[in-house]
Amino acid sequence: MNIHQVSVSYVQEQDRLLLRINGKEGGELRAWLTRRLALGLMPVLNKTAGEQMVKATSAGPSATSLEDKRQQMVTAFEKEVSLRKGDFETPYQSQAHAPADVPVGPEPLLVTEVKITQMGNGQLRVQMFEKFPGQEINRNFQVLMDAPLSNGLLQLLHQGLQQSRWLEAPVAVPAAAGQAPIILSGVADTEAAELPADAAKPKYLN
Template sequence: MDIHQLQASYQADQDRILLRLSGHNGIEQRVWLTRRMLKGMMVHLQRLADHLNAQREDGTLGSGRGESEAAVSVESRGDPSGVEADSVHPKSVPLLATALHVSPGEDHSLDVRFDEVHDGDSQATRSIEATLGPELLAGLVQLIDAVLRIADWDLHLRTALPDAQLADTQPSPLDAFADAPRPKYLN
């Protein structure tokens, strides 16, 4: 899959992170990341963050935004209904990642495959494959770091990468009510 954009949002009602991978062809793949899955990934993500920090300090990781770099955004939403109808089939269910396979690719990229394996099965029922170049890898690390802060799962990356910008989201009606100015009475 030729990735154009990465998005991640913490879904509080599911207590999961929804990772959305959008391609240049307009197709979007969605993956659920659970706390258990991310706990297993943390050692590898930390190594990747340290490696990317070393590349950034050496100047071998591009700092400008090129065509191969993905747009990165982080959201915190209560429901995943903000997905465009054209890019995702309405009845498609995000893949629940239970296994992750990573192998080095060409030009310092990583080939990543998320598998969904149900209990008792030896083969994946569904999988999503993507190739992540250096800029996309840096974006993914920033993205997961930012979403982990929102999720409050006590999982942290020690990274010197710049923080991902949090997308402006609509406040919940309850927050808007609590933050509303108090009425002034003329007595």
Template sequence: MQLHQINIQYDMAQDRLLLRVSTRDRQEYRLWLTRRFTALWWPALFEVLGHNEAVRRQGDPELQKAVLEFQHQTALQGTDFRQRFDAEELAQGMAPLLVHKVQMRRDGEEHYLLVFSPQEGPGLEVRLPERIMHALARLLTEGVKQADWGIAAPAAAQPDLPPAAERRLN
């Protein structure tokens, strides 16, 4: 599956987030994310992003957090979040999947493998480059804000930037 676009939107009627993944061959997969699932997955997503060599090399937890925040901001710089999601044909036989669990792991140096599973039956396996994983984390952050579920953001989703008057470049 070659990724084309990824999108997360809050659906008020369902009180869930809808994660949409479209592929280059014009197939779309839809995943429902409940509040409970999202509250567990959101911090885990940032934790998995922090399991790279540059972050782990830092002995001090504050330095680890700073390196992860830097990587997150750098990865998002070239991403266009304003582009409209192109509706595609739903993948054959693939009704929206109510996600019960997700397994995440690094898949090589610059990719991650995510396996979304319902309580029963087949799930969806997605391989994402690190840059897109950071974009997914950002989309999830925005979706949680839209949902107004009162879930506290993971530390890595909240950069510790001092007020503008206190920032120093040297």
């Protein structure tokens, strides 16, 4: 898929993040990210996207003089600033009525596994899988992301985590005498669910 837009939104009723990716030629990929998976994905994506950014900004001939090195550093800095910028203003154009990949189906993947691979051409290959015991067909999809897209996705996930409040400390409920305290924390189930019509306004990247 030639990626056009990426969106990450927190759906409170499901206590999950909804990732949506649409293509320039049409179609949309959708995936649910649970609290456990999203918190585990962030440090991995942060590391690989950072390495991808370094490679993207350091490409070029080696400098020989001090002036060349200074100019190369300035150029690399300007390039990194440019790569980290994204269009977060244009509204996401939902294409849920036309899934990009028929085997994935109309329902979002409930992601249980993510693989991120750095490709030789400087792109990141992001693969998402839905695997459950006894499931005949393991649904999955993969996308290729350049440095601006992967860093944009990182920002969107961070915003989604802030919206979900998963990073906040659990709230302790006062216990009755003689009873152990109950801790309220985010627990994601694995049942299929539809996206509510009044879902929170998504964050998007174009």
